[in-house]
Amino acid sequence: xxxxxxxxxxxxxxxxxxxxxxxxxxxxxxxxxxxxxxxxxxxxxxxxxxxxxxxxxxxxxxxxxxxxxxxxxxxxxxxxxxxxxxxxxxxxxxxxxxxxxxxxxxxxxxxxxxxxxxxxxxxxxxxxxxxxxxxxxxxxxxxxxxxxxxxxxxxxxxxxxxxxxxxxxxxxxxxxxxxxxxxxxxxxxxxxxxxxxxxxxxxxxxxxxxxxxxxxxxxxxxxxxxxxxxxxxxxxxxxxxxxxxxxxxxxxxxxxxxxxxxxxxxxxxxxx
Amino acid sequence: xxxxxxxxxxxxxxxxxxxxxxxxxxxxxxxxxxxxxxxxxxxxxxxxxxxxxxxxxxxxxxxxxxxxxxxxxxxxxxxxxxxxxxxxxxxxxxxxxxxxxxxxxxxxxxxxxxxxxxxxxxxxxxxxxxxxxxxxxxxxxxxxxxxxxxxxxxxxxxxxxxxxxxxxxxxxxxxxxxxxxxxxxxxxxxxxxxxxxxxxxxxxxxxxxxxxxxxxxxxxxxxxxxxxxxxxxxxxxxxxxxxxxxxxxxxxxxxxxxxxxxxxxxxxxxxx
Numbered sequence: 001x002x003x004x005x006x007x008x009x010x011x012x013x014x015x016x017x018x019x020x021x022x023x024x025x026x027x028x029x030x031x032x033x034x035x036x037x038x039x040x041x042x043x044x045x046x047x048x049x050x051x052x053x054x055x056x057x058x059x060x061x062x063x064x065x066x067x068x069x070x071x072x073x074x075x076x077x078x079x080x081x082x083x084x085x086x087x088x089x090x091x092x093x094x095x096x097x098x099x100x101x102x103x104x105x106x107x108x109x110x111x112x113x114x115x116x117x118x119x120x121x122x123x124x125x126x127x128x129x130x131x132x133x134x135x136x137x138x139x140x141x142x143x144x145x146x147x148x149x150x151x152x153x154x155x156x157x158x159x160x161x162x163x164x165x166x167x168x169x170x171x172x173x174x175x176x177x178x179x180x181x182x183x184x185x186x187x188x189x190x191x192x193x194x195x196x197x198x199x200x201x202x203x204x205x206x207x208x209x210x211x212x213x214x215x216x217x218x219x220x221x222x223x224x225x226x227x228x229x230x231x232x233x234x235x236x237x238x239x240x241x242x243x244x245x246x247x248x249x250x251x252x253x254x255x256x257x258x259x260x261x262x263x264x265x266x267x268x269x270x271x272x
Numbered sequence: 273x274x275x276x277x278x279x280x281x282x283x284x285x286x287x288x289x290x291x292x293x294x295x296x297x298x299x300x301x302x303x304x305x306x307x308x309x310x311x312x313x314x315x316x317x318x319x320x321x322x323x324x325x326x327x328x329x330x331x332x333x334x335x336x337x338x339x340x341x342x343x344x345x346x347x348x349x350x351x352x353x354x355x356x357x358x359x360x361x362x363x364x365x366x367x368x369x370x371x372x373x374x375x376x377x378x379x380x381x382x383x384x385x386x387x388x389x390x391x392x393x394x395x396x397x398x399x400x401x402x403x404x405x406x407x408x409x410x411x412x413x414x415x416x417x418x419x420x421x422x423x424x425x426x427x428x429x430x431x432x433x434x435x436x437x438x439x440x441x442x443x444x445x446x447x448x449x450x451x452x453x454x455x456x457x458x459x460x461x462x463x464x465x466x467x468x469x470x471x472x473x474x475x476x477x478x479x480x481x482x483x484x485x486x487x488x489x490x491x492x493x494x495x496x497x498x499x500x501x502x503x504x505x506x507x508x509x510x511x512x513x514x515x516x517x518x519x520x521x522x523x524x525x526x527x528x529x530x531x532x533x534x535x536x537x538x539x540x541x542x543x544x
Contacts, residue, residue, distance in 0.1 A: 001285055010282035011290060013273055013374060018283060019353075020415035021293030027361075052416070053423055079361065081291075084419075089299075089351065089378045091415065091422035091446055102285060106361045131438060132402025135416055142414035143292035143363065144324070144407060147356075150363035151325055166403060174363055 001104040002065055015100055017083030020091065021141035023100075024048050028078040029232050029263075030105070033070050034270040035078055036263050037231060038063075040199045045082065048138045054084060055097050062101065069103050077106040077232055083141070111233060116256065119239030119248045120159035122228070124217065125149040125174065129165040129194040137197040149174045160228055162220075162241065165194050169214045176228035176236075177201040179210070180220055181251045186210045187219075200229040200259075207258060208251075225249030234259055273376040274337055287372055289355030292363065293413035295372075296320050300350040301504050301535075302377070305342050306542040307350055308535050309503060310335075312471045317354065320410045326356060327369050334373065341375050349378040349504055355413070383505065388528065391511030391520045392431035392500070396489065397421040397446065401437040401466040409469040421446045432500055434492075434513065437466050441486045448500035448508075449473040451482070452492055453523045458482045472501040472531075479530060480523075497521030506531055 001009050016022035026045050029036040046057050070078060081102040087094035127149040149161050160173040171189045172178050177198045179188045190212040191197050204210060226238040226246050235256045237248035273281050288294035298317050301308040318329050342350060353374040359366035399421040421433050432445040443461045444450050449470045451460045462484040463469050476482060498510040498518050507528045509520035
Protein backbone atom coordinates (compact mmCIF):
# COMPACT_ATOMS: atom_id res chain seq x y z
CA UNK A 1 0.00 0.00 0.00
CA UNK A 2 1.13 3.52 -0.78
CA UNK A 3 0.22 6.31 1.65
CA UNK A 4 1.14 9.69 0.22
CA UNK A 5 3.84 7.96 -1.79
CA UNK A 6 5.30 5.89 1.03
CA UNK A 7 4.90 2.16 1.47
CA UNK A 8 3.03 1.56 4.70
CA UNK A 9 -0.12 -0.09 5.97
CA UNK A 10 -1.22 2.29 8.71
CA UNK A 11 -2.84 5.71 8.86
CA UNK A 12 -2.90 8.41 11.53
CA UNK A 13 -5.81 7.98 13.94
CA UNK A 14 -6.46 11.71 13.58
CA UNK A 15 -6.98 11.31 9.84
CA UNK A 16 -10.46 12.61 9.11
CA UNK A 17 -11.11 9.62 6.88
CA UNK A 18 -11.05 7.55 10.05
CA UNK A 19 -12.64 10.07 12.41
CA UNK A 20 -15.60 11.01 10.19
CA UNK A 21 -15.46 9.02 6.97
CA UNK A 22 -14.38 12.35 5.46
CA UNK A 23 -13.20 11.14 2.09
CA UNK A 24 -13.81 9.16 -1.08
CA UNK A 25 -12.73 5.93 -2.69
CA UNK A 26 -12.51 4.16 -6.03
CA UNK A 27 -12.29 0.43 -6.71
CA UNK A 28 -10.64 -0.37 -10.02
CA UNK A 29 -10.09 -3.57 -11.97
CA UNK A 30 -6.46 -4.14 -12.91
CA UNK A 31 -5.98 -6.54 -15.80
CA UNK A 32 -2.50 -7.51 -16.96
CA UNK A 33 -1.13 -4.58 -14.95
CA UNK A 34 -3.52 -2.15 -16.66
CA UNK A 35 -6.15 -0.25 -14.61
CA UNK A 36 -9.41 -0.51 -16.57
CA UNK A 37 -11.54 2.63 -17.05
CA UNK A 38 -8.86 4.61 -15.21
CA UNK A 39 -9.81 7.89 -16.84
CA UNK A 40 -13.44 7.46 -15.78
CA UNK A 41 -12.49 6.57 -12.22
CA UNK A 42 -10.22 9.60 -11.91
CA UNK A 43 -12.89 11.85 -13.38
CA UNK A 44 -15.41 10.69 -10.81
CA UNK A 45 -12.85 11.07 -8.04
CA UNK A 46 -12.20 14.65 -9.19
CA UNK A 47 -15.88 15.49 -9.43
CA UNK A 48 -16.73 14.01 -6.05
CA UNK A 49 -13.71 15.78 -4.51
CA UNK A 50 -15.27 19.05 -5.61
CA UNK A 51 -18.60 18.07 -4.08
CA UNK A 52 -16.81 17.49 -0.76
CA UNK A 53 -14.80 20.73 -1.09
CA UNK A 54 -11.55 18.78 -1.08
CA UNK A 55 -8.48 20.43 -2.63
CA UNK A 56 -7.97 19.80 -6.33
CA UNK A 57 -6.45 16.36 -6.95
CA UNK A 58 -2.90 16.16 -8.29
CA UNK A 59 -3.83 13.75 -11.07
CA UNK A 60 -0.34 13.56 -12.50
CA UNK A 61 1.09 12.43 -9.16
CA UNK A 62 -1.79 10.02 -8.64
CA UNK A 63 -1.28 8.49 -12.09
CA UNK A 64 2.43 8.00 -11.55
CA UNK A 65 1.76 6.24 -8.25
CA UNK A 66 -0.92 4.08 -9.85
CA UNK A 67 1.56 3.09 -12.56
CA UNK A 68 4.20 2.32 -9.92
CA UNK A 69 1.86 0.11 -7.93
CA UNK A 70 0.30 -1.68 -10.89
CA UNK A 71 3.42 -2.44 -12.90
CA UNK A 72 3.62 -6.02 -11.63
CA UNK A 73 0.07 -6.38 -10.32
CA UNK A 74 -1.18 -8.78 -13.01
CA UNK A 75 -4.92 -9.18 -12.40
CA UNK A 76 -5.88 -7.37 -9.22
CA UNK A 77 -8.11 -4.78 -7.64
CA UNK A 78 -6.72 -1.30 -7.07
CA UNK A 79 -8.37 0.75 -4.37
CA UNK A 80 -7.77 4.47 -4.10
CA UNK A 81 -8.82 6.39 -1.00
CA UNK A 82 -8.62 10.17 -0.73
CA UNK A 83 -9.33 11.78 2.64
CA UNK A 84 -9.29 15.31 4.00
CA UNK A 85 -6.11 14.40 5.92
CA UNK A 86 -5.39 14.93 9.56
CA UNK A 87 -7.06 17.63 11.59
CA UNK A 88 -7.96 18.42 15.18
CA UNK A 89 -11.00 17.07 17.01
CA UNK A 90 -14.27 18.50 15.73
CA UNK A 91 -16.10 18.62 12.42
CA UNK A 92 -14.51 21.89 11.33
CA UNK A 93 -11.98 21.19 8.61
CA UNK A 94 -8.42 22.45 9.12
CA UNK A 95 -7.48 25.73 7.45
CA UNK A 96 -4.68 24.03 5.58
CA UNK A 97 -6.07 20.79 4.19
CA UNK A 98 -3.40 18.23 3.31
CA UNK A 99 -5.35 15.35 1.81
CA UNK A 100 -4.22 11.78 2.36
CA UNK A 101 -4.08 9.52 -0.67
CA UNK A 102 -3.90 5.78 -0.25
CA UNK A 103 -3.40 3.26 -3.01
CA UNK A 104 -3.74 -0.41 -2.23
CA UNK A 105 -3.69 -3.59 -4.32
CA UNK A 106 -5.89 -6.54 -3.51
CA UNK A 107 -6.24 -10.01 -5.08
CA UNK A 108 -8.79 -10.16 -7.88
CA UNK A 109 -11.75 -12.11 -6.43
CA UNK A 110 -12.09 -15.57 -7.99
CA UNK A 111 -15.78 -15.46 -8.80
CA UNK A 112 -16.99 -18.64 -10.52
CA UNK A 113 -17.50 -18.27 -14.26
CA UNK A 114 -21.14 -19.39 -13.82
CA UNK A 115 -22.01 -16.06 -12.17
CA UNK A 116 -21.13 -14.50 -15.50
CA UNK A 117 -22.69 -17.17 -17.74
CA UNK A 118 -25.78 -18.26 -15.82
CA UNK A 119 -26.43 -15.27 -13.59
CA UNK A 120 -26.47 -14.85 -9.84
CA UNK A 121 -28.93 -15.31 -7.00
CA UNK A 122 -30.02 -12.14 -5.21
CA UNK A 123 -32.11 -11.34 -2.18
CA UNK A 124 -34.02 -8.27 -1.05
CA UNK A 125 -32.34 -6.48 1.87
CA UNK A 126 -34.30 -5.28 4.87
CA UNK A 127 -31.91 -2.37 5.39
CA UNK A 128 -33.22 0.63 3.48
CA UNK A 129 -31.08 3.34 1.90
CA UNK A 130 -31.63 6.74 3.46
CA UNK A 131 -32.32 9.89 1.46
CA UNK A 132 -29.71 12.58 1.15
CA UNK A 133 -29.28 14.61 -2.03
CA UNK A 134 -26.03 16.19 -0.77
CA UNK A 135 -24.28 12.83 -0.63
CA UNK A 136 -26.24 10.86 -3.26
CA UNK A 137 -24.24 9.29 -6.06
CA UNK A 138 -20.84 9.77 -4.40
CA UNK A 139 -18.51 6.92 -3.53
CA UNK A 140 -17.66 8.42 -0.16
CA UNK A 141 -16.39 6.68 2.96
CA UNK A 142 -19.73 6.79 4.85
CA UNK A 143 -20.83 3.27 3.98
CA UNK A 144 -22.66 1.99 7.03
CA UNK A 145 -25.86 1.38 5.05
CA UNK A 146 -24.06 -1.06 2.77
CA UNK A 147 -22.29 -2.69 5.72
CA UNK A 148 -25.59 -3.27 7.52
CA UNK A 149 -27.29 -4.55 4.38
CA UNK A 150 -24.43 -6.95 3.61
CA UNK A 151 -24.53 -8.23 7.19
CA UNK A 152 -28.07 -9.52 6.65
CA UNK A 153 -27.04 -12.79 5.01
CA UNK A 154 -24.31 -15.42 5.32
CA UNK A 155 -25.60 -17.85 2.67
CA UNK A 156 -22.80 -18.13 0.10
CA UNK A 157 -25.35 -19.17 -2.54
CA UNK A 158 -26.60 -15.58 -2.53
CA UNK A 159 -24.24 -13.24 -4.33
CA UNK A 160 -25.93 -9.87 -3.98
CA UNK A 161 -28.57 -8.07 -1.95
CA UNK A 162 -30.92 -5.60 -3.60
CA UNK A 163 -31.55 -2.41 -1.65
CA UNK A 164 -34.69 -0.29 -1.61
CA UNK A 165 -34.77 3.19 -0.19
CA UNK A 166 -37.01 4.32 2.65
CA UNK A 167 -39.66 5.29 0.06
CA UNK A 168 -39.64 1.64 -1.11
CA UNK A 169 -38.11 2.42 -4.50
CA UNK A 170 -35.62 -0.15 -5.75
CA UNK A 171 -32.19 1.51 -5.98
CA UNK A 172 -29.19 -0.79 -6.37
CA UNK A 173 -27.28 -3.78 -5.02
CA UNK A 174 -25.12 -3.52 -1.90
CA UNK A 175 -22.06 -3.32 -4.18
CA UNK A 176 -23.56 -2.92 -7.65
CA UNK A 177 -25.83 -0.78 -9.79
CA UNK A 178 -28.94 -2.55 -11.01
CA UNK A 179 -30.66 -2.45 -14.41
CA UNK A 180 -33.70 -4.21 -15.79
CA UNK A 181 -35.17 -4.75 -19.24
CA UNK A 182 -38.88 -4.60 -20.01
CA UNK A 183 -40.25 -4.89 -23.54
CA UNK A 184 -36.83 -4.19 -25.02
CA UNK A 185 -36.25 -1.05 -22.98
CA UNK A 186 -33.50 -0.67 -20.37
CA UNK A 187 -34.28 0.91 -16.99
CA UNK A 188 -32.36 1.85 -13.87
CA UNK A 189 -33.04 3.84 -10.70
CA UNK A 190 -32.49 7.56 -10.50
CA UNK A 191 -29.80 8.28 -7.93
CA UNK A 192 -30.74 11.82 -6.92
CA UNK A 193 -31.49 10.92 -3.31
CA UNK A 194 -29.33 7.88 -2.61
CA UNK A 195 -27.11 5.26 -4.20
CA UNK A 196 -23.69 5.27 -5.82
CA UNK A 197 -23.30 6.30 -9.44
CA UNK A 198 -20.94 3.58 -10.64
CA UNK A 199 -18.45 3.86 -13.48
CA UNK A 200 -20.09 0.95 -15.29
CA UNK A 201 -23.50 2.54 -14.91
CA UNK A 202 -22.13 5.54 -16.74
CA UNK A 203 -20.53 3.30 -19.39
CA UNK A 204 -23.83 1.50 -20.02
CA UNK A 205 -25.53 4.87 -20.56
CA UNK A 206 -22.98 5.48 -23.32
CA UNK A 207 -23.79 2.15 -25.00
CA UNK A 208 -27.53 2.40 -25.30
CA UNK A 209 -30.60 4.35 -24.30
CA UNK A 210 -31.51 3.92 -20.61
CA UNK A 211 -34.52 5.28 -18.78
CA UNK A 212 -33.70 6.47 -15.28
CA UNK A 213 -36.83 6.40 -13.14
CA UNK A 214 -38.32 5.51 -9.76
CA UNK A 215 -39.64 1.96 -9.63
CA UNK A 216 -40.95 -0.51 -7.09
CA UNK A 217 -40.14 -4.14 -6.41
CA UNK A 218 -43.34 -5.10 -8.27
CA UNK A 219 -41.90 -3.47 -11.42
CA UNK A 220 -38.68 -5.40 -11.01
CA UNK A 221 -40.58 -8.65 -10.55
CA UNK A 222 -42.16 -8.17 -13.97
CA UNK A 223 -38.82 -7.57 -15.72
CA UNK A 224 -37.72 -9.59 -18.77
CA UNK A 225 -34.04 -9.34 -17.76
CA UNK A 226 -32.20 -8.05 -14.70
CA UNK A 227 -28.51 -7.45 -14.30
CA UNK A 228 -26.13 -5.84 -11.81
CA UNK A 229 -22.74 -4.29 -12.49
CA UNK A 230 -19.67 -2.80 -10.95
CA UNK A 231 -16.07 -2.14 -11.91
CA UNK A 232 -14.75 -5.39 -10.48
CA UNK A 233 -17.44 -7.96 -11.33
CA UNK A 234 -18.34 -6.39 -14.65
CA UNK A 235 -21.92 -7.38 -15.52
CA UNK A 236 -23.77 -10.29 -13.91
CA UNK A 237 -27.25 -11.33 -14.99
CA UNK A 238 -29.66 -12.07 -12.15
CA UNK A 239 -31.25 -15.53 -12.46
CA UNK A 240 -33.18 -15.49 -9.20
CA UNK A 241 -34.47 -12.97 -6.65
CA UNK A 242 -35.85 -14.59 -3.53
CA UNK A 243 -38.10 -17.35 -5.01
CA UNK A 244 -38.58 -15.85 -8.46
CA UNK A 245 -36.57 -16.91 -11.52
CA UNK A 246 -35.45 -14.68 -14.39
CA UNK A 247 -33.84 -15.38 -17.74
CA UNK A 248 -30.46 -14.05 -18.73
CA UNK A 249 -31.52 -12.15 -21.82
CA UNK A 250 -30.02 -10.77 -24.99
CA UNK A 251 -29.40 -7.22 -23.76
CA UNK A 252 -27.49 -8.51 -20.74
CA UNK A 253 -25.38 -10.81 -22.95
CA UNK A 254 -24.81 -8.07 -25.49
CA UNK A 255 -23.55 -5.64 -22.82
CA UNK A 256 -21.37 -8.32 -21.24
CA UNK A 257 -19.78 -9.00 -24.62
CA UNK A 258 -19.30 -5.33 -25.46
CA UNK A 259 -17.77 -4.69 -22.04
CA UNK A 260 -15.33 -7.57 -22.40
CA UNK A 261 -14.27 -6.25 -25.82
CA UNK A 262 -13.79 -2.78 -24.34
CA UNK A 263 -11.58 -4.11 -21.55
CA UNK A 264 -9.49 -6.16 -23.98
CA UNK A 265 -9.14 -3.08 -26.17
CA UNK A 266 -7.96 -0.99 -23.21
CA UNK A 267 -5.37 -3.62 -22.25
CA UNK A 268 -4.13 -4.03 -25.81
CA UNK A 269 -3.92 -0.28 -26.32
CA UNK A 270 -2.03 0.29 -23.05
CA UNK A 271 0.44 -2.54 -23.65
CA UNK A 272 1.12 -1.34 -27.19
CA UNK B 273 -3.76 7.43 22.54
CA UNK B 274 -4.51 3.84 23.40
CA UNK B 275 -5.30 1.39 20.59
CA UNK B 276 -6.47 -1.95 21.96
CA UNK B 277 -4.46 -1.21 25.08
CA UNK B 278 -1.24 -0.13 23.34
CA UNK B 279 0.04 3.40 23.13
CA UNK B 280 0.13 4.38 19.46
CA UNK B 281 -1.27 6.99 17.12
CA UNK B 282 -1.91 4.98 13.97
CA UNK B 283 -4.47 2.46 12.86
CA UNK B 284 -4.42 -0.26 10.17
CA UNK B 285 -5.58 1.04 6.80
CA UNK B 286 -7.71 -2.09 6.48
CA UNK B 287 -9.59 -1.18 9.67
CA UNK B 288 -13.24 -0.97 8.70
CA UNK B 289 -13.58 2.21 10.70
CA UNK B 290 -11.37 3.81 8.08
CA UNK B 291 -12.63 1.90 5.04
CA UNK B 292 -16.36 2.38 5.68
CA UNK B 293 -16.87 4.45 8.81
CA UNK B 294 -17.92 1.12 10.32
CA UNK B 295 -17.91 2.08 13.98
CA UNK B 296 -19.03 4.42 16.75
CA UNK B 297 -17.59 7.13 18.96
CA UNK B 298 -18.17 8.95 22.22
CA UNK B 299 -16.85 12.36 23.26
CA UNK B 300 -16.62 12.77 27.01
CA UNK B 301 -15.77 15.68 29.28
CA UNK B 302 -12.99 14.88 31.73
CA UNK B 303 -12.92 17.17 34.78
CA UNK B 304 -10.20 16.81 37.39
CA UNK B 305 -9.34 13.40 35.90
CA UNK B 306 -12.97 12.26 36.19
CA UNK B 307 -14.96 11.35 33.05
CA UNK B 308 -18.36 13.01 33.42
CA UNK B 309 -21.52 10.99 32.66
CA UNK B 310 -19.31 7.97 31.97
CA UNK B 311 -22.03 5.47 32.74
CA UNK B 312 -24.39 7.16 30.28
CA UNK B 313 -21.75 7.29 27.56
CA UNK B 314 -20.91 3.62 27.97
CA UNK B 315 -24.60 2.70 27.97
CA UNK B 316 -25.10 4.52 24.66
CA UNK B 317 -21.97 2.91 23.23
CA UNK B 318 -23.30 -0.51 24.23
CA UNK B 319 -26.74 0.15 22.79
CA UNK B 320 -25.41 1.53 19.52
CA UNK B 321 -22.97 -1.40 19.26
CA UNK B 322 -25.96 -3.69 19.30
CA UNK B 323 -27.66 -1.66 16.59
CA UNK B 324 -24.54 -2.10 14.41
CA UNK B 325 -24.28 -5.84 15.28
CA UNK B 326 -20.87 -5.29 16.83
CA UNK B 327 -19.67 -7.84 19.40
CA UNK B 328 -20.60 -7.12 23.02
CA UNK B 329 -18.29 -4.49 24.52
CA UNK B 330 -15.91 -5.56 27.27
CA UNK B 331 -16.93 -2.73 29.59
CA UNK B 332 -14.61 -3.78 32.39
CA UNK B 333 -11.59 -3.59 30.10
CA UNK B 334 -12.78 -0.31 28.63
CA UNK B 335 -13.26 1.21 32.08
CA UNK B 336 -9.81 0.19 33.24
CA UNK B 337 -8.25 1.77 30.13
CA UNK B 338 -10.31 4.93 30.64
CA UNK B 339 -9.05 5.11 34.22
CA UNK B 340 -5.47 4.56 33.05
CA UNK B 341 -5.68 7.31 30.45
CA UNK B 342 -7.55 9.84 32.60
CA UNK B 343 -5.59 9.50 35.82
CA UNK B 344 -3.49 12.60 35.09
CA UNK B 345 -5.67 14.19 32.43
CA UNK B 346 -6.91 17.12 34.50
CA UNK B 347 -9.56 18.87 32.42
CA UNK B 348 -9.69 17.30 28.97
CA UNK B 349 -11.84 15.64 26.35
CA UNK B 350 -11.79 11.85 26.12
CA UNK B 351 -12.76 10.35 22.81
CA UNK B 352 -13.59 6.66 22.49
CA UNK B 353 -13.85 5.03 19.08
CA UNK B 354 -15.03 1.45 18.58
CA UNK B 355 -14.79 -0.06 15.09
CA UNK B 356 -15.53 -3.45 13.57
CA UNK B 357 -11.77 -4.01 13.29
CA UNK B 358 -9.80 -5.10 10.26
CA UNK B 359 -11.32 -7.13 7.50
CA UNK B 360 -10.85 -7.84 3.82
CA UNK B 361 -11.99 -5.58 0.99
CA UNK B 362 -15.77 -5.54 0.60
CA UNK B 363 -18.74 -4.62 2.76
CA UNK B 364 -19.17 -8.14 4.13
CA UNK B 365 -18.00 -8.24 7.74
CA UNK B 366 -15.35 -10.80 8.68
CA UNK B 367 -16.56 -14.04 10.28
CA UNK B 368 -14.43 -13.38 13.32
CA UNK B 369 -14.91 -9.73 14.27
CA UNK B 370 -12.13 -8.33 16.45
CA UNK B 371 -13.25 -4.77 17.23
CA UNK B 372 -10.74 -1.99 17.52
CA UNK B 373 -11.05 0.31 20.53
CA UNK B 374 -9.28 3.64 20.56
CA UNK B 375 -9.11 6.00 23.49
CA UNK B 376 -7.62 9.45 22.99
CA UNK B 377 -7.25 12.53 25.15
CA UNK B 378 -7.57 16.04 23.76
CA UNK B 379 -7.19 19.47 25.34
CA UNK B 380 -10.41 20.85 26.76
CA UNK B 381 -11.46 23.64 24.37
CA UNK B 382 -11.06 27.11 25.89
CA UNK B 383 -14.48 28.50 25.04
CA UNK B 384 -14.99 32.04 26.37
CA UNK B 385 -17.17 32.23 29.48
CA UNK B 386 -19.51 34.61 27.64
CA UNK B 387 -20.79 31.74 25.45
CA UNK B 388 -22.10 30.28 28.67
CA UNK B 389 -23.31 33.52 30.26
CA UNK B 390 -24.58 35.53 27.30
CA UNK B 391 -25.32 32.83 24.76
CA UNK B 392 -23.91 32.14 21.34
CA UNK B 393 -24.52 33.24 17.77
CA UNK B 394 -25.85 30.60 15.41
CA UNK B 395 -26.57 30.38 11.72
CA UNK B 396 -28.82 28.18 9.61
CA UNK B 397 -26.88 25.64 7.55
CA UNK B 398 -27.66 25.00 3.90
CA UNK B 399 -26.60 21.37 4.21
CA UNK B 400 -29.65 19.30 5.08
CA UNK B 401 -29.62 16.15 7.16
CA UNK B 402 -30.71 13.10 5.22
CA UNK B 403 -33.34 10.65 6.44
CA UNK B 404 -32.38 7.19 7.59
CA UNK B 405 -34.18 5.46 10.45
CA UNK B 406 -31.60 2.64 10.57
CA UNK B 407 -28.80 5.04 11.50
CA UNK B 408 -30.78 7.84 13.20
CA UNK B 409 -29.74 8.76 16.72
CA UNK B 410 -26.44 6.87 16.66
CA UNK B 411 -23.07 8.51 17.13
CA UNK B 412 -21.49 6.48 14.34
CA UNK B 413 -18.46 7.31 12.24
CA UNK B 414 -20.41 8.33 9.11
CA UNK B 415 -20.33 12.07 9.72
CA UNK B 416 -20.01 13.67 6.30
CA UNK B 417 -23.24 15.64 6.76
CA UNK B 418 -21.81 17.39 9.81
CA UNK B 419 -18.48 17.95 8.08
CA UNK B 420 -20.18 19.59 5.08
CA UNK B 421 -22.42 21.70 7.30
CA UNK B 422 -19.49 22.88 9.44
CA UNK B 423 -17.54 23.75 6.28
CA UNK B 424 -20.17 26.36 5.36
CA UNK B 425 -18.79 29.11 7.58
CA UNK B 426 -15.40 30.44 8.70
CA UNK B 427 -16.64 33.40 10.74
CA UNK B 428 -15.36 32.83 14.28
CA UNK B 429 -18.18 35.00 15.66
CA UNK B 430 -20.58 32.18 14.79
CA UNK B 431 -20.33 29.29 17.21
CA UNK B 432 -22.86 26.83 15.85
CA UNK B 433 -24.83 25.99 12.73
CA UNK B 434 -28.40 24.78 12.99
CA UNK B 435 -29.31 21.93 10.68
CA UNK B 436 -32.68 21.18 9.10
CA UNK B 437 -33.47 17.86 7.49
CA UNK B 438 -34.52 17.44 3.87
CA UNK B 439 -38.16 17.79 4.96
CA UNK B 440 -37.25 21.24 6.35
CA UNK B 441 -37.75 20.26 9.98
CA UNK B 442 -35.26 21.77 12.41
CA UNK B 443 -33.22 18.94 13.95
CA UNK B 444 -30.04 19.97 15.79
CA UNK B 445 -26.76 21.83 15.65
CA UNK B 446 -23.74 20.49 13.77
CA UNK B 447 -22.28 19.33 17.12
CA UNK B 448 -25.18 19.85 19.55
CA UNK B 449 -28.76 18.95 20.30
CA UNK B 450 -31.16 21.88 20.21
CA UNK B 451 -34.06 22.79 22.53
CA UNK B 452 -36.47 25.68 22.62
CA UNK B 453 -38.92 27.06 25.13
CA UNK B 454 -42.36 28.41 24.21
CA UNK B 455 -44.88 29.51 26.84
CA UNK B 456 -42.98 27.71 29.56
CA UNK B 457 -42.85 24.39 27.69
CA UNK B 458 -39.63 22.76 26.49
CA UNK B 459 -39.42 21.29 22.97
CA UNK B 460 -36.86 19.42 20.92
CA UNK B 461 -36.82 17.57 17.61
CA UNK B 462 -37.73 13.92 17.31
CA UNK B 463 -34.69 12.00 16.10
CA UNK B 464 -36.38 9.01 14.49
CA UNK B 465 -35.11 9.79 11.01
CA UNK B 466 -31.87 11.69 11.56
CA UNK B 467 -29.74 13.39 14.18
CA UNK B 468 -27.64 12.22 17.11
CA UNK B 469 -29.27 11.44 20.45
CA UNK B 470 -26.81 13.15 22.77
CA UNK B 471 -26.10 12.19 26.37
CA UNK B 472 -27.11 15.66 27.54
CA UNK B 473 -30.34 15.48 25.59
CA UNK B 474 -31.15 12.36 27.56
CA UNK B 475 -30.12 14.05 30.82
CA UNK B 476 -32.41 17.03 30.14
CA UNK B 477 -35.32 14.63 29.60
CA UNK B 478 -34.66 13.34 33.11
CA UNK B 479 -34.76 16.86 34.57
CA UNK B 480 -38.06 18.10 33.22
CA UNK B 481 -40.88 17.40 30.81
CA UNK B 482 -39.86 17.82 27.16
CA UNK B 483 -42.05 17.53 24.08
CA UNK B 484 -40.33 15.82 21.18
CA UNK B 485 -41.96 16.88 17.93
CA UNK B 486 -41.38 17.97 14.34
CA UNK B 487 -41.04 21.72 13.97
CA UNK B 488 -40.07 24.28 11.36
CA UNK B 489 -37.73 27.24 11.40
CA UNK B 490 -40.75 29.51 11.80
CA UNK B 491 -41.56 27.76 15.09
CA UNK B 492 -38.01 28.25 16.29
CA UNK B 493 -38.13 31.91 15.36
CA UNK B 494 -41.06 32.41 17.71
CA UNK B 495 -39.32 30.72 20.65
CA UNK B 496 -38.96 32.43 24.04
CA UNK B 497 -35.62 30.71 24.69
CA UNK B 498 -33.30 28.53 22.62
CA UNK B 499 -30.33 26.52 23.79
CA UNK B 500 -27.93 23.92 22.46
CA UNK B 501 -26.06 21.24 24.39
CA UNK B 502 -23.46 18.54 24.17
CA UNK B 503 -21.18 16.64 26.53
CA UNK B 504 -18.25 19.00 26.10
CA UNK B 505 -19.82 22.48 25.93
CA UNK B 506 -22.59 21.69 28.40
CA UNK B 507 -25.52 24.05 27.72
CA UNK B 508 -25.22 27.27 25.76
CA UNK B 509 -28.10 29.67 25.30
CA UNK B 510 -28.59 31.03 21.79
CA UNK B 511 -28.67 34.82 21.69
CA UNK B 512 -28.87 35.25 17.93
CA UNK B 513 -29.79 33.18 14.87
CA UNK B 514 -28.95 34.93 11.62
CA UNK B 515 -30.36 38.43 12.24
CA UNK B 516 -32.82 37.58 14.99
CA UNK B 517 -32.09 38.07 18.70
CA UNK B 518 -33.26 35.85 21.55
CA UNK B 519 -33.12 36.18 25.33
CA UNK B 520 -31.29 33.75 27.54
CA UNK B 521 -34.21 32.69 29.69
CA UNK B 522 -34.87 31.14 33.05
CA UNK B 523 -35.22 27.53 31.90
CA UNK B 524 -31.86 27.70 30.14
CA UNK B 525 -30.21 29.20 33.22
CA UNK B 526 -31.88 26.70 35.51
CA UNK B 527 -30.66 23.75 33.43
CA UNK B 528 -27.15 25.23 33.19
CA UNK B 529 -27.05 25.55 36.97
CA UNK B 530 -28.42 22.05 37.60
CA UNK B 531 -25.95 20.57 35.13
CA UNK B 532 -23.01 22.32 36.75
CA UNK B 533 -24.11 21.01 40.16
CA UNK B 534 -24.43 17.50 38.73
CA UNK B 535 -20.91 17.63 37.31
CA UNK B 536 -19.45 18.91 40.57
CA UNK B 537 -21.28 16.17 42.40
CA UNK B 538 -19.86 13.52 40.07
CA UNK B 539 -16.33 14.84 40.55
CA UNK B 540 -16.69 15.08 44.33
CA UNK B 541 -18.17 11.60 44.53
CA UNK B 542 -15.44 10.05 42.38
CA UNK B 543 -12.61 11.75 44.25
CA UNK B 544 -14.04 10.73 47.62
